[in-house]
Amino acid sequence: MTGSYKFKIIDDLDDFHTRWSRRFRERQIPVTAYHFPHERAGGPRHDHDYIEIQLCAGGTGWQESALGDRPFREGDAFVLHPGAWHRHHDNDDVDSYVCGFLEDLLHHELLWTLDNPRLNRLLWRASTQDHNGIVAIHLDPPALARCVAHFEALVAIGESEDPETNPDRLGHLILILSCLAQGMEPLHDEDRNGSGRGADVSAASGVVHVAVKRSVALVNENLAEPWTASELARRLNIDLSYLGRLFQAALGVSPMQYIAQARAKRAAHLLLRTPMPIADIAEDVGWPDPNYFARRFRAHFGITASEYRTRHLSPQS
Missing domain, CATH: 2.60.120.280 (Regulatory protein AraC)
Known part of the structure; x- marks a missing residue:
């Protein structure tokens, strides 16, 4: 980004x-x-x-x-x-x-x-x-x-x-x-109804399937859980491939892409609003392995978590 x-x-x-x-x-x-x-x-x-x-x-x-x-x-x-x-x-x-x-x-x-x-x-x-x-x-x-x-x-x-x-x-x-x-x-039609394989699961009215809304709320309230797309589908009692199409239609990304973005944003939020150590933040957002957390955070923001915190919180840089 x-x-x-x-x-x-x-x-x-x-x-x-x-x-x-x-x-x-x-x-x-x-x-x-x-x-x-x-x-x-x-x-x-x-x-x-x-x-x-x-x-x-x-x-x-x-x-x-x-x-x-x-x-x-x-x-x-x-x-x-x-x-x-x-x-x-x-x-x-x-x-x-x-x-x-x-x-x-x-x-x-x-x-x-x-x-x-x-x-x-x-x-x-x-x-x-x-x-x-x-x-x-x-x-x-x-x-x-x-x-x-x-x-x-x-x-x-x-x-x-x-x-x-x-x-x-x-x-x-x-x-x-x-x-x-x-x-x-x-x-345009593709904006209103989604595109590709997801287009058939979004109504012309633009109403998003309740499974997507429940997923968004469930994931953001429980980011620390070791989420997989299969586990999310199981929690919602919905077919895995169907859930994927619903996410593509509503948000343009897969469930796991959405979860990764939510974790990166939560990590950024905690870096700036709390004194938590980075290792604790990594665990809190569901990426407990420090190396994996570092790779995913950098992939989303282009810099490391420590650089992100320093450059936003220090009076000058």
């Missing part, structure tokens, strides 16, 4: 965005947002262990990512999944909104988004398939105005850790995601 560049998080007094990223890691807030009305400074290449949404409400800048170096202008938005790197630069009074939310929301409160073809592409397939974990979107003026209104409401909640604010946070996040999903390119 990542390239050969070096990750870098710089805790610079002028770089409010990266300081916010650090605070978001330290706080137990499921969703939060900030408004940067006159952004001129750039930033280093970096990624996150949460999902980030960036929206431009005015001005002109540039966003470099695995999609290339793209203009960041009024109506442009990017959704970046964990591990997807980006860098903003050459900002000319950019009026931007940034929202971050924990990927765990997808496995619980937002699991239903699997059934919506556009939200599936935005939140699931962009992460599981080889799309570099990034979705670029452009909103027309009416959609941008609606999206900004929901961002403003989320920004107004602030950084309060009061759990009473969580329903409002989640509600505004869903409305933001709805605006972004409507701004995506129209769906």
